[in-house]
Amino acid sequence: MVTTFLKxxxxxxxxxxxxxxxxxxPMNAATSYHLKNAVTGTNMANYAIDYTKVMFSDGDLPEAANVAxxxxxxxxxxxxxxxxxPIGSTGGTDxxxxxxxNVDKDKFTMLPSAAARSAEAYVLQLPPDWSGDTVHCWISFVNALGKEVSNSNYIGEFTVL
Structure with a gap:
């Protein structure tokens, strides 16, 4: 279940x-984290992924602040x-x-390098057939060189218009 989700x-x-x-x-590290922290249930019949604990990024850059x-x-x-x-850090270029x-459709929409941290916003286009569906959302940052990352943050569950 975890490897199918993460791959x-x-x-x-x-x-x-x-x-x-x-x-x-990296995939083994992510799988290990999720097996230890993001799986609920006590046996194969009721195992599930706790989306609030899913992390696709683990690092030291500042996490998203006041994300919505x-x-x-x-x-x-x-x-x-x-x-x-912080002043003297990336200056918002991350x-x-x-x-x-989308849990019901078991599909992801993702966009790496969507916008600079300094932009403070991004509009993510979803497939048209996702209207009315519930989605779980996350965000993270990576520096301009692609070598430093923040932890990914679970933002919440939302209904797509």
Whole structure:
């Protein structure tokens, strides 16, 4: 269940878990984390993924501050956050990665490098047939060189217009 869920996020995980390079692949590090922290249930009949604990990125850059998602237009999600990059750090040049997961359709929409942290917003286009569906959303940041990342943040569950 965990590997099936994560394998579709491999491009994000390869960047988001790249610090785990001493004898373990990023995917193995992510799988290990999720098996320990994001699986609920007591036996195979009732195992499930706790979406609030899903992390596709694990790092030291500042996490998204005051992040929010709003569904204001059909098949789009408005992501917003504050640029709280400390003075002397990246100056807000980090790039946001946004992710939405439709549980009913078992599909992801993701966009690495969607917008600069300093933009403080991004509108994610979803498939038109997702209107009326519920999605789970996350955000993370990666620096301009692609070598440093923030933890990914679970934002919440939203109904797509």
């Amino acid at each position: 579709r996020l491999k491009p994000l995980i390869n960047v988001g878990y790249q610090q785990f390079n001493n004898g373990i692949t 998602v709003a569904a204001t237009v059909a098949a789009k999600l408005d992501f917003s956050w504050d640029n709280d990059a 790039r946001a990665t946004v992710l939405a997961y």
